[in-house]
Amino acid sequence: MLKGFKEFLSQGNVIDLAVAVVIGTAFTALVTAVVTKIINPLISAVFNANSLDKALTVDIPTVSGGHSTLYFGAVVGAVVNFVIIAAVVYFAFVLPLQALMKRRAAAAMPAEGAPIGPSDIELLTQIRDLLAVRTDFSGSRHRAD
Template structure:
């Protein structure tokens, strides 16, 4: 059981995922700050509230005879935050990667290599080459 966990942790994908989560959290903090400090007060002013979190209040009676206030502006603020983060992720990451994939596919269909010959080999290609060289040195056939 521990051996399986060790193999999982030592995979390169886990480190990539950890870096992505940290960068994503930092990026979300930046977007949240912009939404909270700039966009929410601007939209809140339209609803005659100091911030969007205090906009569109709805007062409802409670069972004990008091009152509770629901702020629908806070929900609108959270939705705005989500939409902005999603838009930036799409336009900064997803769209460019999709564009590169489409270009590579067009090159492949045209019979050209998908990547320029000047592009350095990937880590996987280097490891496969090292494996084949070691196998050749030991006299064993290269693994496929």
Template sequence: MKGFKEFLLRGNVIDLAVAVVIGAAFTAIVTVIVNSIINPAIGAVFNASSLDDALKVDIPTVAGGKPATLLFGAVIGAVINFVIVAAVVYFALVLPVNHLKKVAFERVKKNEEQTPQDVPPTDVEVLLEIRDLLRSQGGAALPAGGGAHVAPSDAPEGPGIAGSTKL
């Protein structure tokens, strides 16, 4: 029962349910537009009451009964219906979502590029820089082991650090 509850509340199921409901409502709107505006306009060109009644082709049957009717107008109406739905979905949903994804991706990428520059150097890196500067100024005054600890009597004379005259 716990797994079923997690499945229902996961979010994907709810998103899918919303999509189905909105899709059904949207399909009703498109169907009304096609049946009320497009079909009569195209049907007028073909002298029919709607596109479903246009471009009918009767095929005689072999037994001489009632002829079969091919409804090319209905097929054209379905294609127009599909193109309208596809255009609205693309321009109202796909295009804006792709734009938002692109903007979000660029923002994340920009933040990733700025992060390494904002990181301050570690204490060890600063100490290594100081050691290298002192070596270049004072020569062999530092012990050969890297100078992990410098006694005040071993340090070179100079302006000093933080107000002292010796290191």
């Protein structure tokens, strides 16, 4: 039972997932700092509020005679946070990775006019043919001279 657990932990998927969670947590802290320290003050200056959570509030009366407050600024803040996260992920990770993959694919392709090597099927066919020559129909092998 412990051997199976040890194998499970040593699989690459578990390690990759753990790294992704740690990096995601650190990345969340970075984006949160950008939003709360840079974006929120800029938007709050436009709406004359200290925080997006307190901006764009609407008080509505309730049936019991009290009131309830709708916080549209909090929703705007969540949308801004999402857009910033998406933009950072796209521009900092996706675009550079795509460019790297294109460069690697271009480097792996043979130059124009260069001969392309045999395909996997052709190589396997050649191996089969060589083995067929070395083995007669009785199953005995011929000695290579």
